[in-house]
Amino acid sequence: MTKDSTNKKRRVHFDPDNVDIVVEQGANLLETAIAAGVHINASCGGNGVCGTCKVLIKTGEVKSNKTEKLSEEEYKHGLRQACQSRIITDLTVYVPVESRLEKSILSREGKKVSEALATGWRFKPPLSKLFVELPAPTFADNTGDLSRLLRGLRQRYNLHNITVDFGVIKKLAKVLRGSRWKVTVTTLITAAKPRTKEWRRPRVINIEPGDTRKKHYSLAFDIGTTTICGQLLDLNEGKVIAESIDYNGQISYGQDVITRIAYSQKRGGLKKLQQTVVATINGIIRELKAQSQINVKYFGHIILAGNTTMTQILLGLDPKYIRLAPYTPIANLFPPVRASSLGIKVGRQVYLFTFPSVASYVGGDIVSGIVGAGVYQRKNLTFYMDVGTNGEIVIGNSDWMVTASCSAGPAFEGGGVKHGMIASDGAIEEFDINPSNFEPEIGTINSAKPKGICGSGLINIVARLLEAGVINQNGKFNTDLPTKRIRKGTDGYEYVLSWAPETQIGKDIVITEVDIDNLIRAKAAMYAGCQTLVKSVGTTCSDLEQVIIAGAFGSHMNVEKCITIGFLPDIPRNRFTFIGNGSLLGARLTSFSRDLLDDARRVANMMTNFELSENVDFTNNYVAALFLPHTNSEEFPSVSKTLVKLAKSKPKRRIKV
Numbered sequence: 001m002t003k004d005s006t007n008k009k010r011r012v013h014f015d016p017d018n019v020d021i022v023v024e025q026g027a028n029l030l031e032t033a034i035a036a037g038v039h040i041n042a043s044c045g046g047n048g049v050c051g052t053c054k055v056l057i058k059t060g061e062v063k064s065n066k067t068e069k070l071s072e073e074e075y076k077h078g079l080r081q082a083c084q085s086r087i088i089t090d091l092t093v094y095v096p097v098e099s100r101l102e103k104s105i106l107s108r109e110g111k112k113v114s115e116a117l118a119t120g121w122r123f124k125p126p127l128s129k130l131f132v133e134l135p136a137p138t139f140a141d142n143t144g145d146l147s148r149l150l151r152g153l154r155q156r157y158n159l160h161n162i163t164v165d166f167g168v169i170k171k172l173a174k175v176l177r178g179s180r181w182k183v184t185v186t187t188l189i190t191a192a193k194p195r196t197k198e199w200r201r202p203r204v205i206n207i208e209p210g211d212t213r214k215k216h217y218s219l220a221f222d223i224g225t226t227t228i229c230g231q232l233l234d235l236n237e238g239k240v241i242a243e244s245i246d247y248n249g250q251i252s253y254g255q256d257v258i259t260r261i262a263y264s265q266k267r268g269g270l271k272k273l274q275q276t277v278v279a280t281i282n283g284i285i286r287e288l289k290a291q292s293q294i295n296v297k298y299f300g301h302i303i304l305a306g307n308t309t310m311t312q313i314l315l316g317l318d319p320k321y322i323r324l325a326p327y328t329p330i331a332n333l334f335p336p337v338r339a340s341s342l343g344i345k346v347g348r349q350v351y352l353f354t355f356p357s358v359a360s361y362v363g364g365d366i367v368s369g370i371v372g373a374g375v376y377q378r379k380n381l382t383f384y385m386d387v388g389t390n391g392e393i394v395i396g397n398s399d400w401m402v403t404a405s406c407s408a409g410p411a412f413e414g415g416g417v418k419h420g421m422i423a424s425d426g427a428i429e430e431f432d433i434n435p436s437n438f439e440p441e442i443g444t445i446n447s448a449k450p451k452g453i454c455g456s457g458l459i460n461i462v463a464r465l466l467e468a469g470v471i472n473q474n475g476k477f478n479t480d481l482p483t484k485r486i487r488k489g490t491d492g493y494e495y496v497l498s499w500a501p502e503t504q505i506g507k508d509i510v511i512t513e514v515d516i517d518n519l520i521r522a523k524a525a526m527y528a529g530c531q532t533l534v535k536s537v538g539t540t541c542s543d544l545e546q547v548i549i550a551g552a553f554g555s556h557m558n559v560e561k562c563i564t565i566g567f568l569p570d571i572p573r574n575r576f577t578f579i580g581n582g583s584l585l586g587a588r589l590t591s592f593s594r595d596l597l598d599d600a601r602r603v604a605n606m607m608t609n610f611e612l613s614e615n616v617d618f619t620n621n622y623v624a625a626l627f628l629p630h631t632n633s634e635e636f637p638s639v640s641k642t643l644v645k646l647a648k649s650k651p652k653r654r655i656k657v
């Protein structure tokens with residue numbers, strides 16, 4: 001850039017969002033999009049290696065590093081990787097459909113879940129509102145304002161040993177007199193003292209003029225790597241008043257926790273990530289406020305569950321050592337912090353609680369799910385799983401629990417797959433195949449024109465291709481079949497799911513052998529993790545009495561197809577239960593019950609973490625699971641039977657194994 005071109009302002013217009021932003025000349029285009037609120041896929045966090053952030057420069061000029069992720073033809077047509085581009089002149093930028101993150105899809109309903117819920121808890125929120133009417137001071141009774149308040153609480157509610165936040169003391173004199181000595185006090189009781197039944201001392205965190213007991217609300221959040229969900233809760237009624245979900249703004253800094261940690265190590269990176277997640281949280285709070293028409297000053301506290309990396313970043317704590325062996329978090333339990341000190345736009349009195357975690361890759365979101373689903377309350381042997389880039393699994397019951405994180409890779413979220421995409425409009429989700437001519441029948445999310453393949457779609461496709469004999473149990477195509485849909489592409493053999501004219505992206509959408517291989521690796525990691533844990537406690541997968549599947553991806557999984565490819569154990573189908581967002585479920589229930597909030601800490605302590613990356617058993621199990629469904633057919637008796645039956649019913653078809 002020449003000297004005289006520095007410090008010049010440039011206007012960038014993004015389509016189809018139709019938003020403008022003015023930035024300095026030389027600014028990075030991906031970061032400019034983030035600042036403008038335009039969500040662009042950026043799986044690798046701006047390192048230039050994933051190729052998901054391609055945008056079309058319609059007018060104007062950028063200075064761009066051309067990487068191998070951009071073909072000559074794409075370059076000629078004006079496509080650039082946003083993360084590799086610096087702004088030179090005013091621009092009009094079009095974000096193509098395959099690079100966009102559609103927000104509308106976030107609220108899509110999963111399959112109806114039958115919730116496995118914690119039971120036996122009292123509806124007694126950690127936060128209480130108490131109304132007191134105090135006598136005004138006189139010469140005969142000129143005790144201080146604070147003593148007067150504490151005396152009133154003692155007399156009316158039998159409350160002793162109360163502590164009071166300084167923020168309350170600061171406004172006490174004014175509020176008491178301004179309200180003619182009628183006030184509502186908010187107290188917070190968090191958890192019982194360890195090993196006793198005694199409750200901690202209540203803490204006065206707020207005082208309001210008059211009687212505001214009817215306005216008693218709190219917030220529950222699930223902070224996911226991809227999405228953030230928030231709920232506004234009525235603490236008098238014990239119900240959800242409003243709910244909102246958005247992409248975690250950090251998504252533009254990398255798709256998974258590893259790329260986020262890498263970004264946090266750049267200069268100013270941690271601060272940027274922290275501010276970005278807070279901006280998403282504030283957007284959700286604004287939305288909850290708009291939906292409910294409830295003034296934010298009545299929001300009393302926040303309970304938040306997230307994985308260990310997301311929690312540390314939100315708290316502004318360096319997550320560096322989470323990524324480095326032997327993978328240590330800064331702490332498994334953080335004290336409550338004032339939400340406003342993190343930049344969250346709520347009253348100063350609002351404390352934010354984060355769920356305790358177990359280890360670097362088994363975080364508060366899993367503990368929250370275990371508490372919400374009541375796994376720790378029942379005797380039956382339960383397998384709990386939350387599937388994402390990292391599949392976290394827990395096996396146990398009310399007496400013990402073992403847990404591990406399986407590095408499944410991004411295939412379940414559409415990553416590492418040629419036409420993979422997040423589950424949004426146009427993602428191929430349903431798939432069937434005509435066994436006589438091998439023509440596909442596909443179904444997409446919201447019935448939009450096909451744009452790519454989402455994680456659950458990938459499972460369904462591979463399962464049906466296997467059943468139809470189009471691929472063998474190694475995941476390789478049967479190239480002898482009489483169909484032009486199987487062909488040799490740039491990444492080896494592939495099957496055409498949708499021809500270019502039928503798609504949104506104007507290209508054939510295919511599934512390749514590399515994609516199938518990535519899925520096999522992902523499902524093998526999950527299944528081997530399960531096998532390793534059950535074996536460590538002297539049981540087998542067939543002993544599992546209940547399987548609870550949490551997470552947005554889980555709610556769209558087809559159990560039968562997952563078993564077909566060897567992802568879920570081959571046990572009676574009625575043992576599977578879906579709970580949707582387990583992390584949010586736990587955060588909500590603990591907002592209603594201090595019993596459960598206390599249990600969360602106990603649950604985190606009772607979970608023993610297995611580090612699978614160093615475990616020989618896991619490695620052996622993993623290698624054995626790199627097959628469809630498994631090298632040991634006895635592990636999947638019903639699938640093996642079906643495959644043999646299908647092979648016999650089509651004698652002319654050759655299945656290469």
Ligand code: FES
Pocket residue numbers: 041042043044045046047048049050051052053069081082083084
């Ligand atoms: S190539 Fe730009 S974000 Fe990955």
